[in-house]
Amino acid sequence: MTKMPNHRNFPFSGLQSRRSALLLATALVSSFALSSCATTPATTASATGTPATAAKTQAAPAAPTAEQSESALREAAISSTKTQDYVAAAAYWGSLYDRNGNDAEAGLNYSKSLRQIGSVAQALTVMQRVQQIKPDDAGVLSEYGKALAATGHPDQAEGVLNRAHELKPDDWTVLSAQGVTLDQLGRYKDAQGKYADALKISPDNPSVLTNLGLSLAIDGDLTGAESTLRKAVSNPKAAASARQNLAVVLGLQGKFDEATRLARADLPLNVADNNIAYLREMLTQPALWKQMESLDKGNNATH
Numbered sequence: 001m002t003k004m005p006n007h008r009n010f011p012f013s014g015l016q017s018r019r020s021a022l023l024l025a026t027a028l029v030s031s032f033a034l035s036s037c038a039t040t041p042a043t044t045a046s047a048t049g050t051p052a053t054a055a056k057t058q059a060a061p062a063a064p065t066a067e068q069s070e071s072a073l074r075e076a077a078i079s080s081t082k083t084q085d086y087v088a089a090a091a092y093w094g095s096l097y098d099r100n101g102n103d104a105e106a107g108l109n110y111s112k113s114l115r116q117i118g119s120v121a122q123a124l125t126v127m128q129r130v131q132q133i134k135p136d137d138a139g140v141l142s143e144y145g146k147a148l149a150a151t152g153h154p155d156q157a158e159g160v161l162n163r164a165h166e167l168k169p170d171d172w173t174v175l176s177a178q179g180v181t182l183d184q185l186g187r188y189k190d191a192q193g194k195y196a197d198a199l200k201i202s203p204d205n206p207s208v209l210t211n212l213g214l215s216l217a218i219d220g221d222l223t224g225a226e227s228t229l230r231k232a233v234s235n236p237k238a239a240a241s242a243r244q245n246l247a248v249v250l251g252l253q254g255k256f257d258e259a260t261r262l263a264r265a266d267l268p269l270n271v272a273d274n275n276i277a278y279l280r281e282m283l284t285q286p287a288l289w290k291q292m293e294s295l296d297k298g299n300n301a302t303h
Contacts, residue, residue: 077093080092090116111123137167138174142161142177145158145177149180175197179198183218188215188219195208195215210229210232213228243265244267259279
């Protein structure tokens, strides 16, 4: 079992509300999905109390060669994207983009693939150039906003995504990304409204439901979060993040047996068990929770 750090270094000490504890606890194994099939590396608490990533190895794709024609590269890039082999897709789209930095389609898809494999800083760099080529394109603005949100720039992302929504109001991915940005800004009810709008366009979408469930958890509604995430997980197209978010929400309610089973579905055994052990020990510190309750009362009294 992972040992917790002492109180002085305990990552949840000194927080201003229980909501902040939920945010940090959930961040151990998940993150908001900025597209329909985004996945994130699994994490666990290290001996110092900080998350440690457990990356799964993935076979490297055949590298694009200088001899390949543009049409062959584009065909391979499109095929890799359709099969959700984002490592290969990033290699092929990146090769096309390197050949022609003004190819907005290649740059856009290169950025999407980079985000899917966790190279969010590089994705943002690509989109900063692409949006200069097509500043009023809804798809470009959407991807640029998602890249900004993924790299922790929600203020900038909000404005960009609002413009994308104006240009393409029926795009559920934009609405979901707007929700993610609002959650990052702490505007949870506004975020949940965006997810509800996205679900009107794409009913029962597991990516949107996952984001909504995480938002509800951070907002303190664990019952609603559990119900929403169960609905997401029931969809065979749901990403691993849906199950991992549900595992955290169940763990935060003390439902450790089911939480452990879900955690083990996608993570290495030691990573899954360490995550659940971390939540279990967090919930067994009554002094900490009393401190948070008093802080909550104090904050409510000032509003």
